[in-house]
Amino acid sequence: KDISFLEQARKLVLHHHERYDGKGYPEGLKGEDIPMDDFYRVLKDAIKAGEIIPVFAGSGLLNNGVISLTDALVNIFPSPAELPAKMPLKPGTDEIVTCEPNVDAPISAFVVKTMIDPFAGRINIVRVFSGKITSDSNLYNSTQGEKEKIGSLLKLKGKDNESVSEIIAGDIGVLVKLNDTNTSHTICKTDKQVIYPLIDFPQPIYSYALKPKTRDDEQRITTGLTKLTEEDPTLIWDRNIETHELILSGMGPNHLAVALDKLKRRFNVSVATKQPDIAYRETIKGTAEAQGKHKKQTGGAGQYGDVHIRFEPMERGAGFEFVDAIVGGVIPNTFIPAVEKGLREYMADGPLAGYPATDFKATLFFGSYHKVDSKEIAFKQAARLSFKKGWIDANPILLEPVYNATIYIPEEYMGDIMGDLNSKRARIQNMESVGSLQIIKATIPLAELQNYVADLNSITSGRGTFEIEFSHYDEVGHDAASKIIERRKADREEGDD
Template sequence: MKEYKTKNLRNLGIIGHSGSGKTTLAEAILYRTKAIDRFGKVDEENSILDYDLEEKKKKISISTATAQCEWKDVKINLVDMPGYFDFVGEMIQGLRAMDVALIVLSATSGVQVGTEKSWKYVNENDFPRAFYINKLDRENSNYEKTLVSLKDKFGISVVPIQYPIGEEEGFQGVIDLVLNKAMIYNSKTDDIEEVEIPENLRDKVEEYKNMIMEAVAETDEELLDKYFSEGTLSEEELFKGLVEGCATGEIAPVMCGSALTGKGIKTLLDDIIQCFPCPEDILALKAKEISSGKEIDVKIDENGEFSAFVFKTIADPFIGKLSMFRVITGKAKQDIIAYNPNKDKQEKFGAIYFMKGKQQVTTQEIIAGDIGAVTKLQHTCTGDTLCNPKFKIIYKEIKFPEPSMAMAVIPKSKNDEDKISSGLSKLLDEDPTFKISRDVENAETIISGMGETHLEIIASKLKNKFGVEVELQLPKVPYRETIRKVSDVQGKHKKQSGGHGQYGDVKIKFEPRVDGDELEFVDKIVGGVVPRQYIPAVEKGLKECINKGVLAGYPVIRLKATLHDGSYHPVDSSEMAFKMAASIAYKKGMREAEPILLEPIMHVEIIVPDEYMGDIIGDINKKRGRVLGMEQSSNLQKVIAEVPQSEMFKYATDLRSLTQAKGSFTMKFERYEEVPFTEASKIIDEKKEETL
């Protein structure tokens, strides 16, 4: 690939609802530009961007992949991102390498939840964005209807710059509205040819061209004056205005075509070059100067000192860690020493690459605005900055959403514990949207992620990449036990077996504690009936005992134990004997004080559109939860509730199906509460069966 300047680069992130044809569009662009010699298809499992084993199996993208092509002396970087909601982290990191987010939607389905979520995210983060209406060759496809729904949903910034010729089976090609050029696909020559604009579309083309002129004029006072006085703008002014309007987010151009048949791809490529901003055109990036702590604006500039942002990490079992980065200033070269301000460490670059799917293409340098990869950085993770040691700055880190679903990872073979731990930590480098924790109480490794499919993919990757087979199970609920009433009991341990005997005798009053969960031990011994040196042993014995309750063996909380009487033997008494006496008293006292089972209650906040409120509240009631209140959250409703943890393990899946994936929730532990009797007996019986 010949040497490029930053102004000859275009970085395009392809996002949108799952199944809208994003990967197919990227493959069609690569094929049309001759970057690949075979049109890869997702269904045929030969796409260069969906190269992962799981992607081929499930026929969906699960990770962000990049490839580059060349069109009219401009290098176009394509970043294909998953649309499936479990892999939202991949979209969040992929967009940090982009200048324009191209939101793909199907002309048959129109605006879907994924379209709305993509728009919301790019809008909140001020990314330039555009739309591509795909699948115009399909039955029931409707360009006009889709365009109207885009305008209704996302407002006046939505501006069509292309119009289709024909529809459904009769879809032939696309009109470039700025240039008034109609291009159709000639199946005999497998090429695109320019034709006259069909008579029946001329009024439509005129109407839409005026729409573009108005939108462009709105972005610049001089152009507005000219448009008002002359009633028209030149092609050059329109292209310049579209680039500026797109860069600032004031205009979201709409293009169209059919990725699968390749119709409209050439017109799309021409418009990517003419209407989309290059890296130099986009707004400055926020960074912090290390020395002064000041926030500064950094423009993408190939003449500055080197700085780059690591937007993704790939854990490859063969080549190790691969860090994908975007150069912001200067150039990345082989063998440079870079400083990582996030870790306060230096890193030495080895070979650097451009990525084409999983293929690495070696290069000597990567200029500002371009994206590439480097292997085996020691300390660097996704979201880190790399810079010249003389130019110490730090770019804004990536903020990932919190996981919403947890599962326990159970090894199929007992000897695989270490392999699991090492495999998971490597996958964590690659995917910061999942978390690993250890439930010491139940000796379980817990992984938390964005949904069921996400966690299943992590389990599959453990098998495929690291050779470890695991099962995913619902985590065990950390139940607790406590007492309802007061009991006063004696615990006596007396053993005579030749030589020294054992003697310990205590009277302990057990009662519920209301001001804390820890064991409260009170010493009320008077007159030395239990000698001072044995009292710590009684407390220690009780502390060991509360790890196991008398109902189902769960730890005991909210217990107050008052040692108020006892007796001892001058020869046979010992710390061990008093510890045993405390244990006897504990078992007896707990049984007499009406023990009960407690369960963790979670504080849950659910954000949903108005129309799903009834379903959400009904579902909370079904889950033994209670709604505490509701409040407005921008144009959505927030439901605040408390629900037992045992009912919430699969809530990410439930909420998705209840709200067509429009709802979201957060959850945190609130307190322990008594389990209803019928539920408690089931739990106790299950626990007894487990221990048999």
């Protein structure tokens, strides 16, 4: 009901009218109201040329703005037959294929949405750009490189489905029960293959750790999450191998709330949610040598293993390197793999705080063995003892995941956002202006991003957005590391209880 906004929008369109109108208007007509037929024609031409993208506000639930949208579809949007030919590529090449928007052209269709129906199974909503798809035909998914058998064809009409024998260029229809076809895939003929570019979906920016409430929920959750993520490519789930948590990620708390509601209603899976644990890691900044001797004597055969290992830091992201520097046979070759195996097993639970150890080299340079009592298990235990002592002596530190963040905000919030980023240990990489929009690029620790959706919405009144992408691991400051270590210790003691 904001009339002033609507008037401003109309004036803006009229101001740019001459730019989009190839014929122009006589001098005497400038400044007067332009006839609506001409108004629609100019908008339609500009939309067809891809020069403007109209945006409509409304609510399907409240039935607000729906009539305006449908009127606009009739008045200002070009029909498929009026659009230029599509220019997909021949798969695996840069060769452009022309697909005219008519039924006689080769088939090319694009999957705009995949849904999982409890009764019909997987259904794919497709836009047919060229050619004609008929029921019971054989087509090809060029995105996946898989053949697909087309069964029933449907057209959606509100809540109802209408069975049809064909869908043609310009139609939006439904393909039922395809095996390997999902959102953003291309459907074509096997002998006339084309492929459209995949949709570049935004990366998730908000996550929950999920814990099934019952054993039955645990058995059903994988199926439910798999089907939800097939429907919505902006939802991602996986099991974090470092924190052992089941993680569901999406575009914000509301997005995940809707997904979890579907999980409950459609798949009868109830879960508890919490913020995911941060996958911290441990490494060392110094060099240390440590002996590990495991000697165990019982009534029968004993156990004996003795190793001397040098621990050295490596560059970030290098992982782990084991070096066998034994000379003179002080440890037989048959026991060397046990030392490396012991280190790899125990480095998953770092001595500093129980996080995985990484980015270091372990050099086995001396040791001893017993002809009778030395066994593989003894050298594994000796490696553990050496690792535990040498790690603490080599100045261990915590590493945390750091993300590249691109933040888009209106200009008036720049000061508040910069202050907030400074409090989040962010490092500003670049800033630029695009009109009244400010774009900030920064690196930010993941621990500071877990609530950033809410923080950014609060500061910008919902007008700011951001994208994130994993960058690297970096050292945690001393004060923050001390708090993390204490919290980790308390959590583990509580778990032991």
